[in-house]
Structure formats: structure tokens, C-alpha cells
Amino acid sequence: MSTPSSSLNAARRRTELTLAADEPVDVLVIGGGITGAGVALDAASRGLSVTLIEAEDLAFGTSRFSSKLVHGGLRYLATGDVATAKESARERHLLMTTIAPHLIRPLGQLLPFSREVTLRQRVAGAAGMGLGDLLRMRAHTPRRVLPVPRFVSAREATRLAPALDARGLRGGMLSYDGQLADDARLVATVARTAAARGARILTRVRAIALRGDGATAEDVLTGERLEVVARSVINATGVWAGSLDEAIRVRPSRGTHIVLDAADLGLPTTALTIPHEGSVSRYVFALPQAYGRVIVGLTDEDAPGVVPRVAQPTGPEIDFLLRSLNRVIRTPLRRDQVRGAFAGLRPLVDSGTDATADVSRRHLVTVSDGGFVTVLGGKLTTYRRMAEDAVELASEARGLRAAPSRTTALRLVDRDVATTGEVLDVVTGLTRAEVEFAVRVEGALTAEDVLDRRTRVGLVDADRNRCLPAVEAVVARTLADLG
Secondary structure, eight states: OOOOOSOBOHHHHHHHHHHHHHSOEEEEEEOOSHHHHHHHHHHHHTTOOEEEEESSOTTOSGGGSSOOEEOOSHHHHHTTOHHHHHHHHHHHHHIIIIIOTTTEEEEEEEEEOOTTSOHHHHHHHHHHHHHHHHHHHHTTOOTTTSOOOEEEOHHHHHHHSTTBOOTTOOOEEEEEEEEESOHHHHHHHHHHHHHTTTOEEEESEEEEEEETTEEEEEETTTOOEEEEEEEEEEEOOGGGHHHHOTTOOEEEEEEEEEEEEGGGGTOOSSEEEEEOTTOSSOEEEEEEEGGGEEEEEOOOEEOOSSOOSSOOOOHHHHHHHHHHHHTTBSSOOOGGGOOEEEEEEEEEEOOOOSOGGGSOOOEEEEEOTTSOEEEEEOOGGGHHHHHHHHHHHHHHHHTOOOOOOOGGGOOOOOOOOOSOSOBSOTTTOOBHHHHHHHHHTBOOOSHHHHHHHTSOGGGSHHHHHHHHHHHHHHHHHHHHHHO
16 A cells, blocks of 8 residues: 655545545544644554544644744743643754754844843843753753853844844843744644645534534535544644533633844844843743744733634734833834734633733643543644643543554654745745645645745735735646646
8 A cells, every 4th residue: 555645735635525524534633733733643643544624724723823933941930830841841852853853943042131131030031041951951952952051242142133232231141942944834744744644634624513423514615514423533723622612611812923124133143032021931032034034922911702713913012012122122113114913822721810821831631521532722832742642532532542652753744845946026035836835735725825824925914915916826827737
């Protein structure tokens, strides 16, 4: 029997959608974010048959709106959540050394000893970075992967982050964490790796009702209903989990980022870590990105009420992030220099605390009254462990014969796309090859999928609007070629 390809595309979707309605599987996964994709991979790598359905596109929800960092858990140490900090450091180690070293790089993070950063914040920050390095050592992450923290002079600090205000600057503390090439790309790569092991990855298929032995679903593109039969069902829909499992209490927290031109900050080569005024445990980060951008985030605001299809940043949140950055840079940036903004909703488990910043990032895996498993909470860095726990519980609850999890040693597939060829947009450098690869291999079905969740050009509206006509044309031709 031939090994399945890792390619996801419209032709494969049509074939596997028919099979999903005709052939029962061991595991049905609901949700195509990082957790759902991780569940599909964990289950498929254990030898279980898997179907994943997603109402929109891969990484459509929270998974594309993170800070694009693979955190070691320093923040959780600051709040006393030692268990989450240890788990994060271990999962970061696995991602950077074994699972996805081709998708993650070490990123320097500079805590500047500026006039606006108090002595208490400097001491707490330096101590925290030292503790974070202990987590690195405990996880056995080598120094060549993540260098040790060190003090830097004012001269070196301004070389790394040229926009820093040098007046009163007393150097800073430089530590390292992992930075993803892109969070949405990680999701697509995990899904492709699952597909290479036989998982059916079906986007634009909405779950209407879940049962312990399957789900009623709808093909969003045609409106046709289908019954998917499975020996177990795992609800990995994040902030929407409560709509399918009424016993789950989700407390969404909105995390907002703004997008700036890197040139306006002197083309920094390291991130800035800026303490909130009066706090020693909460920070704003200014993070260099591809396409000559810097994203600045993030907020942690309660977002009660109906969960929107796409969360929107608020004016006060944008002002807060800009004000926080301006505290430590030489020339304050204006609101009209903000190129874009985005927000995601963290799917936190409601613990009854007053502020979402105090809600634990530990994940919850539970069996619902309907007999299906729900996995909720956690964070992008710990997706693999969340997936493993969900498949373990589903196997126990439904009597599946599953091999032990293999994902600690399973490298994700490579992203072999040509970096040369016709350039569709000179500002972002977007090429025809990238668009065609997104459609032929990464499961993109529309220009929006390409711009917003494969290349991330869409984080800046002006770039998105300028590229849209050319990308629409390439997508249409590529889909026609696929048949």
C-alpha cells in the first residue's frame, strides 16, 4: 500500500469528503486549529484512522493570532504556575530540537534598563530570565539552540534595538526564546504531517451536532449534510467548544497586537520586552517579523458574550500598546504609523477568578455527557501535549486500540516551496510559487486563505488589498488545474 502524500488540496478534499460519509473511523476531530491538527497527528501516528473537520480554514481562529512565539514558560513562573512553566519549557525543547527546528528560530528578547523601567522591574526581570534559563537546562535544551541570558551594555542594546531612547539607558538583560516562522504555517504543517499518515483533513465542513459515535456535519461549500461515524469524537474547537458541549465554561480573553514598519523602529534584530507600568509579571513585546514588520502585543482583556467569527482589536487596546512601546523608544510613534492590528481570543477554562490574566493556562481534557472528549485551554507551545492527553482519554473512554504516542520524536514535514520566480508584489516579495504551493500542498481554497493564513500578507490591509487581484487569479488557475 502506498504512503499517503502530505499534500492538501481541493482534489483530495473532494475524494476524502466522500469517504468520510461512507467509512467509519477511529477518531473524528472537530476543529482545525493547532490543537485539532495536533490531535489528528497524534491519533494518526498511533495507527488510528482519523477524520478532521473544520468549519472554516486551517488556523482560522485563535491559532493565527498569537505572538508567534514558542514560550518557555517564564510568565507562568512569575504567577506561580510552576507546572505550566515546566511543561512549556519541555514542549519548547521538543519543538526546537526534534519536531519543528525548521520552523522555529531563537529570538533575542531585550529588557532595556531604561528610565521608564524601575529598579524593581529590572531586578525582577533579570531574576525571571535566570529562572527561565534553569527551565531551559531542566528541559535539556542546549545552549546552541537557546543561548544563556546575559547583561548587555547600552551600546549593544541600541545596536540590537536602534529605536531605544539612549538617554538614561543603563544597558539591559538579553534572554532568548523560540520564534515561529508563522503560527498559521505551523498549523498547516501539522495538518499535512497528519495527512501523510492517512488522516483526512476536511476544511469547510461544519459540525452541527456531536455524539459519542460521530457527528452530523454540513459541507459549507455545497450545503449538503453528511453523517460521520466514528468510534470516538474529540471536540477541539477552542473558544467555540461551549457551543458543542454545554457543560464547558469557556472564558475568552482577547489578545491584541499592532503591526508596525520595522523601518520605523530602526530595523531591530531583537525583540523588546517592556514591563507594564507598575507590574513585574506582565509585559508588552515588540517582535520583529517577516515582510519588514514588527508586531507589538499583547493585551489580556475579558471578552464575554457571543464569540465573534473574527475578534476585533479595540481603540483603547491599540493606544495602550503604542503607549507602552513609546515609553522606551527615542522617537514616539504616532497612531497613523500603525499599519495594522489583529486580535485573537484565548480559550481559557473559566476558573472564577476576577481577571483573565490570573486564569491558569493549564489545559482541560474531559469526557462530556454526550460521550465525546473536549480539550480546551492550554497554549500554542503545549499543543502536542494537549493532543496526546486528548487521544489518551478518548482511547480509554471508547476502548480504542491505540499504540503509545509517538509525537515527541516525530518531525513535521518540510515546506519545500521555490523562493524564486515571478514576484506578484514587490513590497512584500510575494511570489507566484508561494501562492501555487499554498493551493496545491497546504489546502488553501481561496485567495483569503493564501493572504490571511498561509503567507500573512493580510496582516496589513493595504498590502492585502494590493495583492488580492493577482492572488485571486493565481488561485483560480491553480484550482482549475487540480480539476
